Amino acid sequence: MPRVLSCIQPTGSVHLGNHLGALVNWVSGQHDGDVFHGIVDLHALTITEQPGILGQSTVELAAMLFAVGLDPEVATVFVQSHIHEHTELAWIMECTVSFGELSRMTQFKDKSAKREGDFISAGLFTYPALQAADILLYDADEVPVGEDQRQHIEITRDIAIRFNHRFGETFVLPKAVHPKAGARVMDLQDPTSKMSKSAETENGIVYLLDENSVIEKKFKRAVTDSDGVVAYDRANKPGVSNLLDILSAATGTPAETLAETYSQYGPLKKDTGDAVIALVDPIRARYHELMNDKGELARLLKIGNQRAREVAAQTLDRAHRAIGLMPRI
Numbered sequence: 001m002p003r004v005l006s007c008i009q010p011t012g013s014v015h016l017g018n019h020l021g022a023l024v025n026w027v028s029g030q031h032d033g034d035v036f037h038g039i040v041d042l043h044a045l046t047i048t049e050q051p052g053i054l055g056q057s058t059v060e061l062a063a064m065l066f067a068v069g070l071d072p073e074v075a076t077v078f079v080q081s082h083i084h085e086h087t088e089l090a091w092i093m094e095c096t097v098s099f100g101e102l103s104r105m106t107q108f109k110d111k112s113a114k115r116e117g118d119f120i121s122a123g124l125f126t127y128p129a130l131q132a133a134d135i136l137l138y139d140a141d142e143v144p145v146g147e148d149q150r151q152h153i154e155i156t157r158d159i160a161i162r163f164n165h166r167f168g169e170t171f172v173l174p175k176a177v178h179p180k181a182g183a184r185v186m187d188l189q190d191p192t193s194k195m196s197k198s199a200e201t202e203n204g205i206v207y208l209l210d211e212n213s214v215i216e217k218k219f220k221r222a223v224t225d226s227d228g229v230v231a232y233d234r235a236n237k238p239g240v241s242n243l244l245d246i247l248s249a250a251t252g253t254p255a256e257t258l259a260e261t262y263s264q265y266g267p268l269k270k271d272t273g274d275a276v277i278a279l280v281d282p283i284r285a286r287y288h289e290l291m292n293d294k295g296e297l298a299r300l301l302k303i304g305n306q307r308a309r310e311v312a313a314q315t316l317d318r319a320h321r322a323i324g325l326m327p328r329i
Contacts, residue, residue, distance in 0.1 A: 004029070005140035005174075007038040007080075010057040011047065014064050016206040016276065017195030019283075020183035020249045027069035029180065036138050036308065037070065040080045042087070042130065046123040060291070062301055064208065067286040072300045078308035079301060080134065085312035089133035090126075092319060096159050096166075097129055106151060132156040137312040139172040144179035167322040171315075183249035188222040191238035209284060212277050219243075219273030230262040240265065243272045250275035 006026060014023070026037060041058045048054050058079060070077055080086050102108070108124055123130075135143055135156050143153055153176035160171040185195045189204030199205055206218055224239040232255045234241045244255040247268070251258075262268045290297045320327075 001033050002141040003034040003036070003139055004142045004144065005036045005038070005135055005138050006144055006179075007040045007043075007134060008061065008065075009044045010039055010041050010054065010061040011044050012057075012197040013207045013209060014061070015195055015197065015208065016246070016280075017185035019068060019208060019280075020185050020246070022179065023065070023068050024183075024249075025180045026065075026075070030070060030075040033142070034076075035074075036076045036078070036140070036311075037065065037304075038078055038080050038134060038308075039065075040134060042080050043127065046121045046127065049119075059294075059297065063287050063290040063297055064283075066290060066297070066300055067283045068208075072303040075304075076307045077301065077304040079305060082305050083137075083308050083312050085137055085309070085316040086130065086133050089137055089312075089316055089319065090130040092163075092323070093129040093132045093136075093159055094126055096163050097132070097155065101155055101158065102126065102128060105155065107148070128152055128155050129159075132159045135174050136160055136171045137315045138308070139311070139315060140174045141172065142177045143174050145176050146179075150176050163319075163322075167319075167324075170318055170322040183245055185246060185249075186238065186242040188218055188242070191223055191242040206276060208280050209287065210280075212281075215277055215280070216270075216273045219269045219276070222269055222272075224265045224269075228265065230259050230265065230268055232256045232259040240268070243268055247272040247275050250279045 026035070029035065039058055039061055041054055044054055044057075062077065062079070065077055066072065102125055105128055108127070111124055131152050132155065135153075136159075145153055153174060157173050160173055164170055187193045187195050187199055187204035188206070189201060190199070193199070195205055197205070203218060203221065204223075206215055210218070222239060222243060224243070225237055227237075229237075230240060230244075231237055232241050232244050241255070244258050247253075247258055248255040250272070290300075
């Protein structure tokens with residue numbers, strides 16, 4: 001059974017695209033491997049500038065991960081900052097990666113370019129070293145990533161290979177894998193763009209915690225086209241196809257089959273909104289239940305944190321012994 005690591009930053013509310021595109025696969029795949037899911041709050045420090053926000057966002061994301069169906073007895077759900085081995089191994093990773101390798105990372109170039117003239121955290125530059133520590137600490141065999149993150153897995157492998165060459169076989173070399181394809185959810189107001197928290201307006205984003213009336217309104221106002229024909233054609237009818245994709249993901253019926261049952265956009269919008277409400281209702285209820293019982297939420301997180309600490313501590317100790325650091329007294 002492969003060990004699989006997937007991480008998520010606690011930045012912003014979880015929306016329908018996050019859920020149908022990734023989290024449903026986390027839930028369905030938790031029995032297919034030894035899965036670790038980290039809430040990587042330390043990474044979020046690169047963009048956090050106000051006190052009191054990050055901790056609350058971490059609590060809310062943890063509640064949402066359990067609410068969508070992750071079982072703490074099966075999947076190891078942990079908070080990165082609660083496992084001190086992450087930052088300790090990150091320093092070792094920084095001393096094992098070169099300045100040149102870090103400077104070639106495209107994400108640093110892209111993100112720093114967007115913030116030109118603003119404060120640019122050094123953490124954006126050294127980010128890959130902490131990410132390498134995240135992965136290598138858990139002896140992860142597989143790391144599901146999109147193409148934009150593949151370079152981070154490559155540099156993690158390079159770091160691990162260099163460390164193993166210098167100090168002896170210590171780290172498992174992770175493999176980047178394409179995650180199981182989830183539903184492709186586009187913005188309801190701009191169906192040519194993925195649903196994203198960085199959109200200019202929230203009118204096209206459906207959050208899992210939106211009230212039912214808000215969800216209904218967003219689908220009612222979803223952009224379609226002017227020809228009035230319901231057909232599944234992503235290239236020529238992106239708005240209608242997006243609604244069909246969402247309805248398909250919520251009901252399990254193929255989008256092409258659904259298209260044949262509608263002749264008008266109105267009923268399609270209404271049924272899609274109703275299906276999404278039925279999907280998120282139990283998630284929202286469980287989320288609020290956990291948020292109102294912080295003791296239970298802490299208990300669930302403690303299960304994952306303890307397991308993560310056990311694995312991480314063994315790996316860090318292995319790295320210390322490989323280097324030949326003085327044993328702790």
